[in-house]
Amino acid sequence: MKNPLDSLWGTVISGLVLTVVLYFLARAMMGGG
Amino acid sequence: MSWEFIHYGLGRWVHILFGVMWIGLLYYFNFVQVDAMKKAAADTPPTGAGISKHVAPLALFYFRWAAVGTWVMGAFLLGDKFDEAFLFKEHAYVPIGIGAWLGTIMLFNVWVLIWPNQKKILGLKPASDEEKAKARRVAFLASRTNTMLSIPMIFFMSSSALFHRGLFAG
Numbered sequence: 001m002k003n004p005l006d007s008l009w010g011t012v013i014s015g016l017v018l019t020v021v022l023y024f025l026a027r028a029m030m031g032g033g
Numbered sequence: 034m035s036w037e038f039i040h041y042g043l044g045r046w047v048h049i050l051f052g053v054m055w056i057g058l059l060y061y062f063n064f065v066q067v068d069a070m071k072k073a074a075a076d077t078p079p080t081g082a083g084i085s086k087h088v089a090p091l092a093l094f095y096f097r098w099a100a101v102g103t104w105v106m107g108a109f110l111l112g113d114k115f116d117e118a119f120l121f122k123e124h125a126y127v128p129i130g131i132g133a134w135l136g137t138i139m140l141f142n143v144w145v146l147i148w149p150n151q152k153k154i155l156g157l158k159p160a161s162d163e164e165k166a167k168a169r170r171v172a173f174l175a176s177r178t179n180t181m182l183s184i185p186m187i188f189f190m191s192s193s194a195l196f197h198r199g200l201f202a203g
Contacts, residue, residue, distance in 0.1 A: 005177035008063065015184025022131055022185045030124040030201050 044110045051102035052190075056183055058096040063180045066092075067173070085155060093151055100143045104136060128196055132189030139179045139186065146175035 004010030066084065073081030108115060111133065117123045118130040150168035153160035160168060195201060 003174075005174055005181065008068075011063070011177050011181050012184070015181040018181065019185040019188050022189070026127050026131055026189070027201055029121060029127045 040112065041110070044106060048103060048106035048110055051099045051106055054095055054099035055103050056187070058092050058099065059176070059179055059183060061092065062096075062176055089151070090155060090157070093148065093155075097143050097148050100140050104140045107133060107136060125196065128189045128192040128201060132186050132192070135182050135186035135189065139182055142175045142179050147172050147179075150175075 002010075004014050066089070070081045070084060073079060073084065111118050111129070114123075114126060118126040118133050121127050121130050149158075150172035152158040153165055153168040154172060192201070
């Protein structure tokens with residue numbers, strides 16, 4: 001599998017996906033479910 | 034002038050000034066210089082020497098010290114809530130704690146992975162061609178990792194408005 005970080009837009013999309021994942025993690029840690 | 038104004042007003046201002054310089058140069062490297070150097074290397078003769086010699090070292094100087102300034106001013110802003118944020122001790126400090134951890138990982142990447150390898154790439158530290166090729170790959174991936182991490186980092190750094198509107202708890 002190609003490393004998404006080799007492509008600039010793969011990097012940006014990875015960052016956006018990570019933002020969504022961490023947002024839900026933060027909500028869960030704060031008891032918001 | 035109150036201490037509160039110095040701490041949260043001037044402190045946030047300086048934190049953002051350093052942050053703009055750090056992330057601005059990070060985006061310059063990733064959105065502009067990487068591609069430009071690739072094209073310059075493909076020219077006959079190659080035309081990237083001026084960037085390597087004059088632009089990159091200066092950009093890296095401001096980049097790595099702005100990273101330190103951003104982190105130090107962020108720690109100053111957290112003040113006595115530093116451990117609440119980093120150890121996620123209070124619910125209210127979870128978003129900024131996540132942002133602070135992302136920023137800390139990025140600072141580590143700058144000083145431990147990017148800068149030592151860039152010194153080899155730019156010829157500021159002696160290295161064989163093989164070592165340079167390896168250094169180029171490590172510095173590139175660390176820089177791309179920081180670009181990726183900067184996206185959620187900025188989200189969480191600017192998330193206090195979301196928190197106060199209940200958007201983390203709903």
